[in-house]
Amino acid sequence: MNKLLFFFKTYGIKYEYIREFQRIGLKKDNTFSNYNTIIDSYSIQCNGNNYILDYKKKGRPQYILKKEKIIINAVSQPKFLEKFKGIEKVEKIKVDRQKEKIQGTAFRKLRHFLKLNKKQFGQSINKSENTIIRYEAGSLALHSDVVLAVLTVHNLKLSIYKRLLEETLISSNLNYSFNDFHIVGELERFYNKYGGIKMSDFLTADDISIICKIKKAKAYRIIKEINEEMERKGYIIIRGRVNRRFFNEKLGIQDTDKGGKA
CATH class of the missing domain: 3.90.105 (Molybdopterin biosynthesis moea protein, domain 2)
Known part of the structure; x- marks a missing residue:
């Protein structure tokens, strides 16, 4: 996953991709360089504040955050995060391990439904056997694109995954519902918009x-x-x-x- 998007998701920051554009580079002495810099521009929202964030994605990294008189210009992600967290007082979202284990168990049931071992299952979606082990144990966060890959590659309906997750929820005796699992909502929105995808x-x-x-x-x-x-x-x-x-x-x-x- 793109490191910048991982940061947004980890800290619960809403974002929207604006566009890619080129900008003439400047040297330290303020003279023009002989190359263009490729920038990805985002609109982000945190704690009710709106910002424009430009990220130089090729060459030496650079993060430029703009909001009225506030400007953050950082040449590395760690420095950018440190400055941004200082302004917005954002905290990393706490991972609910119980929820991750429930999702992992449902993912394992999906593999059993397909009658595949961990290695075969991983190969079908271009993941290593160790990654599948971590998904199923709940030690690695499961994202909607991974579940979508499984459903697409193996020509399965979303209802199958939802049924397996529901069975896991019932057997866990924990007070969770479908609404507590963002994967379900993301997949349902995708299927409602595109009607699913085919290989x-x-x-x-x-x-x-x-x-x-x-x-x-x-x-x-x-x-x-x-x-x-x-x-x-x-x-x-x-x-x-x-x-x-x-x-x-x-x-x-x-x-x-x-x-x-x-």
Whole structure:
């Protein structure tokens, strides 16, 4: 996950991606440099205050936060976090381990439903066996994009995951409901908006290496770059696969596959 988005989510800060733009760089002596700086711009809200945050994403990192007379200019994320927390007095969201364990148990039941071992399950969504172990134990936070990847790759309905989570909630004897699990809400909003997704909507590294006549390693770098851009814009992504439409737009390719809607 993009480190900046991880910061937003960890501290419960609302954000909206604005756009990417280029800005002429300046040297320390205030003369123009001979290259453009690529900036990602965000609108963020914390404790009722609105800010514009520009993040230089290529080259040496830089975080520029603007709000009226308040300006934070930091060359590293740790320094930016320290200054921002000092202004806004934000505190890291406490992880509810019981909730994470419930989600992990439901995730394990989903794997059992598919009759896969941890290694096979991980390979199907481009995750390591150790990552699957941590998800199921509740020691690693489970995000909606991971569950969506499983449902998509294995052609499962959202109702199956919801049923397994409900069974886990009942057996836990803890006072939780669906509303306490953000994953359910995020997935329901996604399905209501897009009607779910199909694997035909995505390209693999093998597909891209054939289309572009490049090595598989280069294809994976292209997937990573496009997925990072989509994630910054708030899309749910599937690791190791790339949205067909976004890929075609980036390369200026006309999509002739009528079944591949985004």
